[in-house]
Amino acid sequence: MPTIVMAKQERAVEPILKKKAFAFLEKLSSDDTLPGLHIEPIVNSADPRVRTGRVDDGYRAVLFKIADKDAVTYVFHGIWPHDDAIREAERTTLRVNPISGIAEIRRVEVPAAETAAATGAAPEPSVTSPTPSPMAEVPAKDSLLTAYGLDVADLTGIGLDEDFAQRAMSVADEEAVLALAGEAPADWQGLALIDLSTGMSVEEVTERLSLGQAVDTTGSEEEQLIRGLQHPAGQLSFAWIEDNEELRRVIEDTDFAAWRIFLHPLQKQYVVRDYRGPAKVTGGAGTGKTVVALHRARRLALQAGAPRVLLTTFTRNLADALQRDMRVLDPDVEITSGLGERGLRIAGIDQVAHAVLKDAGQDVGRAAEEVLGVATVDVTRRTGPEAWSEAISAVGADVPENLRSPAFFAAEYTMVVLPRRITSAEKYFRAPRRGRGVALNRGQRAAVWAVIERYRASARAHGTLDFAEVATLAAAHLELSGRHLFDHVLVDEGQDLTPAHWQLLRALVPPGRNDLFIAEDSHQRIYGQKVTLSHFGIETRGRSRRLTLNYRTTQQNLRWAMGILDGADYRDLEDEAEEHDEYRSARSGPVPQVLPCESLSAELDQAAALVGSWLSEEEPPAPETVAILVRDRFQRDRVVAGLAERGVEVRAVDAESVKSGAPVVMTMHRAKGTEFARVLLFGVREGWIPSSMKEYNTSEADWDDAMLRERSLLYVAATRARDVLAVSWSGQQSTLLRGAES
Missing domain, CATH: 3.40.50.300 (P-loop containing nucleotide triphosphate hydrolases)
Structure with a gap:
């Protein structure tokens, strides 16, 4: 049975053709001699391994057949209309890069058949990069790569094509790098250029793309091709298909195949x-952390x-x-x-x-006594959001006025009391409060503890626990058992x-x-x-x-989103400073649109016109890939109603998954983990984002941390956009936009 290797598809395929492609490849993987497949070589083709196969009456697949001893492997290049498929097969080759050992699909300079007709013989094809776009000559002193001490020999030394390397030495800015990377002879060569243009050394790029291993030139050409297809960097462009179900997934789910199936070597x-x-x-967002997980x-x-x-x-x-x-x-x-x-x-x-x-049942009582001081077994109902306000109102008169906030007490309880399993005032008096940002003397701690005790007593009376208590009890139960x-x-x-x-x-x-x-x-x-x-x-x-490489959004959108983070102090889970200037994208696109409006009504008019224009383009995005992101549910419902009044039907999304058929409106929090082709950030004005921050006036540290979360929320929302990003507001724009627009 032949093995199928899928090359990354550069062309969008109609849904009906996807089904036919699957049927074709399913038969091919079972028996490539079936007469209905019409697997045929191409006379005078640039690569003797190239084949075409019948997908239907009008379309043919282009493949490369690698026959190694008793094993047969087909590399699926794509589907074209019949005549286009023949021309593609004539001029396309599958070869091993002699320096890196990576398999690459390449095109010859002229169709082999035309050359043969002119000369009377089939010549050795000249392999080249895709037809280059014209680029302005850049003085060597202004070249990005020259500034990092690189020359053409450094680039060709790791396997980049010489003509591609020559052009790379002339790029002067980020946009030119992305444009040239998009024309790279192979995916890995484009990514190597992007890495080098950010100041990464040749040695670092070699390690990231697994280019350091010696090229094995032993064995037949077929054996070398198989090794090249299996190379870690080769798998940026080629996916080995294990069974028909995997074949169906790669064909039918284009977005998933684009950057989730083809893993970067790193x-x-x-x-x-x-x-x-x-x-x-x-x-950063879109770098593939979730894919790795x-x-x-x-x-x-x-x-x-x-x-x-x-x-x-x-x-x-x-x-x-x-x-x-x-x-x-x-x-x-x-x-x-x-x-x-x-x-x-x-x-x-x-x-x-x-x-x-x-699962613990009655045994949870032991854990509850350790965590809460009371052996409760009521664990199914959750404490309501009003509980802290009620406890503060009841017994919080002695708490400093600036601390009488549910946000302060929820954080104190979650960050200090529960992790340390504190069950008495005496334990609370002795507890360290690192990172809380506001010092409390003994009298103030006593006043705070009185509110915490009231909160716990009220919860016991109602038979409830909050989410942090549930997690702490679960941890304690497992530790005790x-x-x-x-x-x-x-x-x-x-x-x-x-x-x-x-x-x-x-x-x-x-x-x-x-x-x-x-x-x-x-x-x-x-x-x-x-x-x-x-x-x-x-x-x-x-x-x-x-x-550090973003696969989701364009460099223009990423740069705008990163601007929101500028000047803020972020630290990771190891308490190390987290920088963002090293993140970059492999994709380029339009600069984000900034749409200031005089009033909410005008902003809704603008949103209706923008979404309408997106959906009426010559090649419009699928409606469900268009999203309007807002700060909260109240604003979401207002936008849905306002657009409906203007003749634009959209769908509000809350807990449910996104369904096809209409653009969606969701909160920025709900948008976490999603991605869309086009995104409008609506209502990015002062007072909406950042939202009212009165609850965080307890200390400078609490305020700063809350502002970090507001910045992060806007950053998360902006990085949901794959291709097009627009930002609108009415009245005064959010102060968080200052870095993004600079």
Whole structure:
């Protein structure tokens, strides 16, 4: 049975052709001699391995047949109308780069058939890069690469084509780099150029793309091609198909195939590497952290012995998205629903905490006594958001006025009281409060503790617990019982988790090989306070790596979004400074549109006109890939109603997943983990984002941290846009936009 290798598709394929392509390739992988396939060589083609096959009466597939001993491999290049497919097959080759050893699909300068007709013989084809766009001559002193001490020999020395390297030496700015990278002879060559243009050394690029290994020139050309297709950097462009289900996924889910199937060698390292303890991967929005977590979870779940694997994240919406993506990545992975079962469990962290307490039954009383001082077993109902306000009103008269805020008490309880299992005033008086930003003397601590006691007493009377209490109780129960429910735990969006969550995660899995794997980006922390992993027995120093290449959004959109973060002090889960100037994108597009309006009515008019223009383009995006993102639900509902009045039908999205058929309106918080072709950030005015910050006037540190979350929220919203980003406001623009517009 032939093996199928899919080359990354550069051309969009109509849905009806996708179905026909799958049927064609399914038959091919079963038996390539079937007469209906019409697998035929091309006379005088540039590559004797090239074949075409019949997809239907009007379309043919272009493939390369590699016959190595008893094995046959077909590299699927794409589908074209009949005559175009013949021309593509005549002029296209599959070859091994002699310097890097990576397989590359290339085109000859002229169609081989035309050359043969003119000369009477088939000449050796001259392989070239795609037809270059004209570029202005740039003096050597102004060249980006020259400024970093590079020359053509450095580039060709790692395998870049000489003509591509010559042109690379003339690029003077970021836009020119992206434009040239888009014309690279192979994906890996474009990414190497992008890395080098940011100041990365040749040695660093060599390591990132796994170019350091010696090229194996032994064996037949077919054997060398197979090795080139299997090269880590070669898998940026080629995916080996294991079965028909994987074939269907790669063909039918274009977006997923574009950057989730074809892993960067650096991503692949984090998927396959084994760690002697907790490990962490960081990276900006769109760099593929979640993709790494998904692939790694799949790898661990498929190990011998069927280990117990948990993939978790902060919200249920994100967990649902992870489960959908896992089913796309590999529907054969067994996804379990119970605790301690062999296989892969995907769930939100609070779901896991609730399941632990439900499983504990009456035994939870011991943990409750340790955490709350009372052996309660009421664990099913959640404390309402008004509880802190009621406790402050009842007994908070002696609390300093600037601290009489639900935000202060919720943070104090979550960051100090629960992690330390404090059950009395005496313990609270002695407790360190690092990072809380406001000092409390003994009298002030007594006043604060009185409110905390009232909060707990009220919750007991109503038979409720808050989410942080549930997670802390779950962690304490597992610690007391000595049980570990999983062999491996993977965490996505780790920056949003609370101390209680980290205590639970540490208790869920025994310390050891591949115990915890964490994906995080401190720039996307939109919930909770900063935490440091080492405070919870999770040490990742020395096992922490960073992804910097954005696959989702364009460089123009990324630059705008990064401007929002400028000047702010972000720190990661190891309490190390988190910079953002090294992030870059492999894609280019239009500059974000900035749309100031005089009034809310005018802003709604502008939004209606913009969305209408997007949907009426000659090649419009699918309606559900257009999103309007707002600060809160009140604003979301106002926008939905306002656009309906203006004849533009949109769909409000809350907990449910995005459905096809209409543009969507959702809050910026809800948009976390999503991506859209076109995004309008609506209502980015002062007073809406940042929102009213009165609750955070307790201390300068609390204020600064709340502002970090507001910046992060706008950054998250802006990086949901793949191609086009627009930003509107009425009245005074948000102060957070100053960095983005500079």
